[in-house]
Amino acid sequence: MTDLVIIGGGPAGMSAAIAARKKGIKDIIILERDSSLGGILQQCIHNGFGLHKFSEEMTGPEYAWRYEKEVKELGIEYKLNTMVIDISEDRVVTATNSEDGIFQIQARAVILAMGCRERAKGALNISGTRPSGIYSAGTAQKLVNMEGYMPGKKVVVLGSGDIGLIMARRMTLEGAEVKAVCELMPYSGGLARNIEQCLNDFSIPLKLSHTVVKIHGENRVEGITIARVDERRKPIKGTEEYIECDTLLLSVGLIPENELSKSAGITLDASTNGAIVDQDRQTNCEGIFACGNVLHVHDLVDFVSDEAEIAGISAADYINNVCEEKININVKTDGKIRYTIPQVITKKKDVTVYFRVSDVFRNKKICVYDGKRLVFSKKKAKLAPGEMESIKLMGDMLDNSTELMFKLEEA
């Protein structure tokens, strides 16, 4: 029996482990599939990490190292090159690596911190051929930043997610020609600062309401056809434009990687593709917690670290049998607010609720209702799907509620 098994040694897993250790849990093991701790931060060699959490600007590996160092100083055990292949409802974790073979650990508590993966081209049903030269932006990032290989010379990026924007800049800095970034939606899914620093600073055109309608080239990509889309996101005939290129990078969304969660019987939220959790980041399976991008996709690692601390502390409390008075409030949203984390509130204490909106909104009021009673409201000049929002609810606001409704109203 191990007290705490943490699946994933990226920023979420490390932060959770450190938080749990500081709460007195000694028997912790982190299982990491890659050959080093740090997760996807290792390939994020650009800066901008840590501004919120440490008021410093770091690169991804620097941010990761800060946590890795602490993991090592605290003597937290971890296994690298180790892939978890199954988690059961009663917290038996099955994993494999070269040294131990396939092994099982019975855990008192489990923290899921597996991160996310990129939506692949297959999901897009793009017409045309299937040549080489089509990469998801993260794969290209790994090739360039970790392996030192260039995936192409003339590039079009489909999707303006943050990795796509970062890679548009990165490929440009390496001498490639990035011809355009196409975004299906009328707004970018990336952070405003990335549009500025990665596209505008390099005069890379961002084509909103555009998509790739055809891939050309038999063996290697030779070009793509893009077209403008209407309000229903369907290509408009006559707006097609051919762009010669040898590479198509896709940055069309991230999907929390919850296959293991499903095998454990954890209920997922259709909006986040992550687990439904309470304020402790505990899932519907007792003793299994989730944090980081496996729970919902974050824009900034700083918030991943914060969330993972909550999960780590909560897992420690769970292991130490800390009991608190239970309540049960479901958090609902109006559609303009797409989802909240947590989706359930089970303790009467102050809670920060994170959420994302489904469109770009201006001059709105974030309102929280308990039935007809307005318990919270806050004005906001601009909200965008690419930027996570949060509000803090005080414990004493939650009196006798069973459901809280999050709405966006006119300011």
Added chain:
Amino acid sequence: MYDVAIIGAGVVGGMVARTLSAYNLKICILEKENDVASGATKANSAIVHAGFDAKEGTLKAKLNVEGSKMMEKVTKELGVKYKKNGSLVIGFNEEDKLAIEELLERGKINGVEGLRIIEKEEIKKLEPNISDNVTVALYAPTGAIVCPYELCIAAVGNAMDNGADLKLNFEVSSIEKEDEGYKICSEKESIKAKFVVNAAGVFSDEIAKMAGDSSFTITPRRGQYILLDKECGNLVSHTIFRTPSKMGKGILVSPTVDGNLLTGPTSVDIEDKEDVSCTPECFEKIIKEANENVDGIPYNKTITSFCGLRATGSTGDFIINSPTHRFINVAAIESPGLTASPAIAEMVKELLVNEGVKLTEKENYNPFRKAMHAFREATIEEKNEVIKKDKSFGRIICRCEGVSEGEILEAIRTNPKPTDLDGVKRRTRAQMGRCQGGFCSPYIISLLAKELNIPCEDVTKFGKGSKLITGRTGEEIER
């Protein structure tokens, strides 16, 4: 001098090679692509048809039923996944019912066992997710599914293990008749063989012409498919066909042997024999028709879409003959070609004997091949035994399909040896999961480079010009 040269390393060429490799013959398989199974074999419905479709009296009908009966044994010997999941031809109205009754009669004449017509209640019991509009169906319990490229790879591999040669990137450009047989040339090299088997798929008419036979033509018929995540593989358990109409067999919905859900194909005659591009109209048609057949197909779980070209012949039937001395055509092998392939191989063997091939059985012939999925399907204890001996089997490279480094290395070292990413994919399933190689392809590129002793820059997706990496970082790029 080879005894037999087989042009084309698809499932037909592969099965012919394997059948002949049981005898004391020097065999060479010629393939224009960088790997076997690169034509219609890699992109089709993956169905072992029961045999009620083809018109009675045709080669298609005869070889379909024979092949269907042989398939279970062949796949067992070759370690290829095969599942007798049964098939349903569904009907929505009286007109369909009449057509289904015709199919039943035809099936009986063709010798298909166990066919019967079932009504709504039983259909729903067999397939709870089938559309409520379905009123009648032909149930064929002998219908099955198989992985077509796995079958081809295993057949070629088994033939090679029994002594056959495989020459990849050998695109036949001319065939010259000589006293003792034929000289077969590509732009770069040539081989000589006493007998030639033309199994060149959509190009078989052109190969036949090189040998002086212009009696038929092949029209490529494009079929587009959409493949869904393994999460959806249990939506149906049988292969669901629509009632065939003048417009063809329509869109089918089927589980695959590896647990995905496959929907398609469309059917569009084209001119270009290399044009396997997907079109938006075909996407719409597949999604619309598949949703008419089965409720709740979650197309948001699509993992890939692709096209294959069926070799549709001008005669309407398979063309298996000897138009000229010592030359055998195995052409126009469209559906049910995969099913028929073991029976086709037997027929080709007999034609060769008629042409003068002397068959003596090989003493040390081994019909068996280790299953490519052996490790994947093993128990934890069995896997740990393997990992103890070879640590690389403990390290997972493809997380979506759970494929270890050991399995990838084993595939790279096993006949027919893959030298590109797609070849590794078809043998191991690495890159075939939901992330489509997003995480593992950089690892596999480096594994291939190391094993083949080439720089990573030279690793391709599927040979020819399909390079994956254009240079190193820090190098100057010409604009």
